[in-house]
Each structure stands twice: as structure tokens, then as C-alpha cells.
Amino acid sequence: MTILNRRTFIQLTGAGTAAGIIGAPMVARAAGPKVVVIGGGPGGATAAKYLRRLDPSIEVTLIEPNKEYFTCFMSNEVLAGDRTMDGIKVTYDGLKKHGITVVHDLVTGVDAAGKKVTTKGGQTFAYDRCIMAPGIDFNFEALPGFSAEAAETMPHAWKAGPQTALLRKQLEAMPDGGVFVMVAPPNPFRCPPGPYERASLVAHYFKQHKPKSKIIILDPKDSFSKQKLFEQAWTKLYGFGTDKSMIEWVPGAKGGKPGRIDVAGMAVETDFDTIKGAVVNVIPPQKAGKIAFDAGIVEGSWATVNKGTFESLKAPGIHVLGDASDAATMPKSGYSANSQAKVCAAAVAALLKGKEPPAPAYVNTCYSIAGKDHCFSVAGVYTYDKEKNAIAEVAGSGGLSRLDASDEDRKREVSYAHSWYRNVVADSWS
Numbered sequence: 001m002t003i004l005n006r007r008t009f010i011q012l013t014g015a016g017t018a019a020g021i022i023g024a025p026m027v028a029r030a031a032g033p034k035v036v037v038i039g040g041g042p043g044g045a046t047a048a049k050y051l052r053r054l055d056p057s058i059e060v061t062l063i064e065p066n067k068e069y070f071t072c073f074m075s076n077e078v079l080a081g082d083r084t085m086d087g088i089k090v091t092y093d094g095l096k097k098h099g100i101t102v103v104h105d106l107v108t109g110v111d112a113a114g115k116k117v118t119t120k121g122g123q124t125f126a127y128d129r130c131i132m133a134p135g136i137d138f139n140f141e142a143l144p145g146f147s148a149e150a151a152e153t154m155p156h157a158w159k160a161g162p163q164t165a166l167l168r169k170q171l172e173a174m175p176d177g178g179v180f181v182m183v184a185p186p187n188p189f190r191c192p193p194g195p196y197e198r199a200s201l202v203a204h205y206f207k208q209h210k211p212k213s214k215i216i217i218l219d220p221k222d223s224f225s226k227q228k229l230f231e232q233a234w235t236k237l238y239g240f241g242t243d244k245s246m247i248e249w250v251p252g253a254k255g256g257k258p259g260r261i262d263v264a265g266m267a268v269e270t271d272f273d274t275i276k277g278a279v280v281n282v283i284p285p286q287k288a289g290k291i292a293f294d295a296g297i298v299e300g301s302w303a304t305v306n307k308g309t310f311e312s313l314k315a316p317g318i319h320v321l322g323d324a325s326d327a328a329t330m331p332k333s334g335y336s337a338n339s340q341a342k343v344c345a346a347a348v349a350a351l352l353k354g355k356e357p358p359a360p361a362y363v364n365t366c367y368s369i370a371g372k373d374h375c376f377s378v379a380g381v382y383t384y385d386k387e388k389n390a391i392a393e394v395a396g397s398g399g400l401s402r403l404d405a406s407d408e409d410r411k412r413e414v415s416y417a418h419s420w421y422r423n424v425v426a427d428s429w430s
């Protein structure tokens with residue numbers, strides 16, 4: 001029997017240098033199963049981190065083009081001037097500490113049969129399982145006159161980063177008395193209360209700095225998330241319901257449905273009118289990120305999955321979570337993506353060992369800050385119905401903030417929102 005002591009080990013590996021010794025754990029890791037994670041938003045980052053925590057033998061590679069990620073959550077506070085761009089910025093250094101290999105590149109091909117992904121930079125990564133969380137892309141073609149180029153004039157700011165900074169700059173440059181026009185998207189879309197939180201926080205900014213200004217929301221829908229709570233806040237803070245209201249919401253049934261977008265004229269045409277704005281924020285209809293379409297795993301606009309494991313219904317071995325997946329009835333939110341990522345990581349870790357995935361449970365909370373000291377939320381816990389492949393909210397598990405909450409409660413929810421933000425960012429990226 002040969003006893004492998006440190007000396008013979010070094011002789012065998014020929015690793016007599018410090019680099020060789022440091023390299024030893026890499027040799028051990030290389031023997032583990034390989035998971036490639038596409039996308040470093042809250043979905044992908046959380047999945048990568050929790051996979052390593054569940055089973056450190058799994059070799060996890062996260063591929064994301066950007067070195068810095070700007071969270072959409074709290075980006076409406078940037079538009080209000082209450083937070084800086086640095087206040088929504090995260091990096092990938094925290095994930096590297098978990099032994100995740102972070103590659104900054106764009107995935108351009110997914111070969112489900114050959115189990116490998118290829119990148120714009122010419123790299124190829126083999127995998128045993130792939131997790132995809134590429135977020136959303138825009139259906140520009142659904143809005144005549146609008147395009148990716150037009151978004152440089154009429155920013156959507158629905159992917160945080162340069163678009164957020166651009167919209168903030170436009171709001172700062174807008175004269176007092178100007179009109180801010182928002183085109184809201186049709187369902188389903190990223191962050192259902194987001195457009196209305198944005199309108200609220202832009203009004204909060206106008207109230208302090210440009211009190212003669214107005215906000216018009218053109219909406220293809222006839223109702224929206226947390227509507228009663230938003231309207232109550234607008235009534236209290238911005239004169240909603242009076243002829244001095246700072247915010248006007250035009251539902252689809254009353255001419256809110258956008259028609260052609262006139263970029264040169266800074267206007268939006270509807271069936272009834274042409275609405276001109278000093279600043280125009282067009283949030284287009286949405287669909288799964290391009291790579292999900294390229295991989296052939298989208299049905300309609302979203303990737304269809306087994307909602308208990310997030311494995312694609314079309315390509316075994318590929319899991320899709322977060323905004324890109326059809327995970328109804330969970331809303332498309334950062335917290336949903338974070339929660340789904342943990343369910344997916346547990347399933348992938350089990351499947352790689354040939355085991356049955358554990359029974360999933362999911363959670364979502366979403367805070368909306370509507371103005372100074374004014375915030376409310378929705379929360380839900382969800383379970384999986386295997387027979388129906390459906391995610392269902394557990395009755396009585398959450399719900400909305402009360403309409404009759406006190407001013408103190410509304411103020412307290414602002415601090416809960418900020419604390420939620422710090423926690424979800426730490427949980428996802430560090």
C-alpha cells in the first residue's frame with residue numbers, strides 16, 4: 001500500500017512550487033460537476049453563490065458581460081435625486097470569494113445537446129447543467145417609431161445603468177412647468193408597481209424643485225399593481241383627484257394606449273390625442289432576454305420551465321429563472337429572482353447527485369416608495385403544485401399594506417425598504 005504523504009504528493013504532481021501547492025485545490029475542484037450560470041443579476045448571482053454553498057465540489061462559472069451591475073431596485077430613488085448611481089452599484093468581487101469563476105463576456109450560443117456555451121469573446125464552456133438568468137429584452141417593434149436608438153432620446157431606464165443616469169439628467173435639465181410623459185408597458189413586465197413608483201418619486205422631486213411641472217402616465221392597462229395605495233399616496237402628497245394634480249394617469253380605456261412614438265417631436269400619439277413632453281420615458285413591452293430565444297427555449301415571450309426546478313420544458317439540463325422565465329404567479333421582481341435562484345440551486349445540486357430535488361418554497365416582498373416618509377409593500381409566500389406545474393400563493397401568507405395604515409407605519413416602511421435593499425444585495429452578490 002502506498003501512503004501518499006505531502007512529499008510524494010508534490011513529487012507526483014511535480015508541484016514543487018508555491019504555485020503548484022496553491023493549485024492543488026483546483027485539481028480537486030476540476031473533478032466536480034460543472035455548472036455554467038448565464039447572467040449576473042440577482043437571479044444568476046444568487047444561484048451561483050447558493051450552488052457553491054450547497055455543494056463546494058460543484059465548479060461554478062458565472063458569465064456576465066458587465067463588471068458592474070446597477071440594480072433596478074432603488075433606481076427610482078436615483079431619478080428623484082435621493083440616491084446616487086453608486087448607491088445602486090454592485091460588483092462581482094463578493095462572488096469570487098465563494099470560489100465562483102466570474103467571466104466577463106457575453107454568451108452568444110447555447111448548445112443544449114452538446115452541453116456547452118460559447119461567448120462573443122470566443123470562449124467555450126462545457127457544463128453538466130446550465131442556469132440561465134438573462135433578464136428581459138424589449139419588444140421595440142410593438143411600438144411604432146420607437147427603437148433602441150430612440151431610447152437614447154426617450155430613455156426607458158428599465159435596465160438600470162446609463163439609461164437611469166440619462167433620465168435623471170433629463171429631469172434635472174427640464175424647466176419648471178415642463179411635462180414628464182411616461183408610457184407604461186402592458187402585462188406581464190418587470191416590476192409591476194415600478195412605473196407607478198417612478199411617477200411618484202418623480203413627483204416627489206418636482207414638488208421640491210419644479211412645482212409647476214406635471215406627470216402624464218399613458219397606460220395601455222386599465223388597472224395596475226397596488227393601485228389603491230398609489231392613488232391614496234398621490235392624493236395625500238401630489239393633489240391627485242383635483243385639477244391641481246401633479247400626476248395624471250390615463251388608462252387604456254380612456255386613450256392611454258400608446259400608438260406611434262414621435263421621437264423627433266418628443267410626442268406620443270394615442271387614438272385620441274398627441275401628447276408632447278419635455279421629458280418622455282417610454283417603457284416598451286417586454287420579453288425574455290435574447291439568449292433564451294437563441295437557445296430555442298422560449299414559448300411566446302418567456303422561457304417555459306418546470307416551476308419546481310426551473311428546468312426548461314424544451315431543453316433538459318438548462319434551467320431558466322428570474323424575469324426571463326414564466327414563473328407566474330410570482331411577479332417579475334428582484335426578490336422573486338433571488339428566491340427562485342435558491343430553489344433552482346437546491347434542485348440542481350440534488351439532480352447532479354442523482355437525487356430527487358427538495359420540495360420548493362418561494363417568497364417575494366416588494367416595497368414601493370411613493371414620496372417623503374411614505375412607503376407600502378406587498379408580500380407573499382408561495383408553494384409548488386406539481387400536478388399543475390403551478391406556483392401558488394399560500395393563502396393568508398402575506399398581502400398588501402393596509403389602506404388605513406398610520407403615517408408612522410408608512411414612514412417605518414421606508415426604513416424597511418432600505419433595509420430590504422441592503423439585505424437582498426448582500427444575499428445575492430456577497
Ligand code: FAD
Pocket residue numbers: 038039040041042043044063064065066069071072073074075076105106107108133134135136157158159190191194195198289290291321322323324332333334335336337365366367
Ligand atoms: P437582470 O437583473 O436583468 O439580470 C440579467 C443579467 O444577465 C444582466 O446583468 C445581463 O447583463 C446579463 N445577461 C443578459 N444576457 C446575457 C448573455 N447573453 N450572456 C451573459 N450575460 C447576460 N424588484 C424588486 O424585487 N424590488 C424592487 O423594489 C424593484 N424595483 C424595481 C424598480 C424598477 C424601476 C425596475 C425597472 C425594476 C425593479 N425591480 C424590483 C425588478 C428587478 O430589477 C428585476 O425583476 C430583476 O432585476 C430580475 O433579475 P434577473 O436576474 O432575472 O435579471
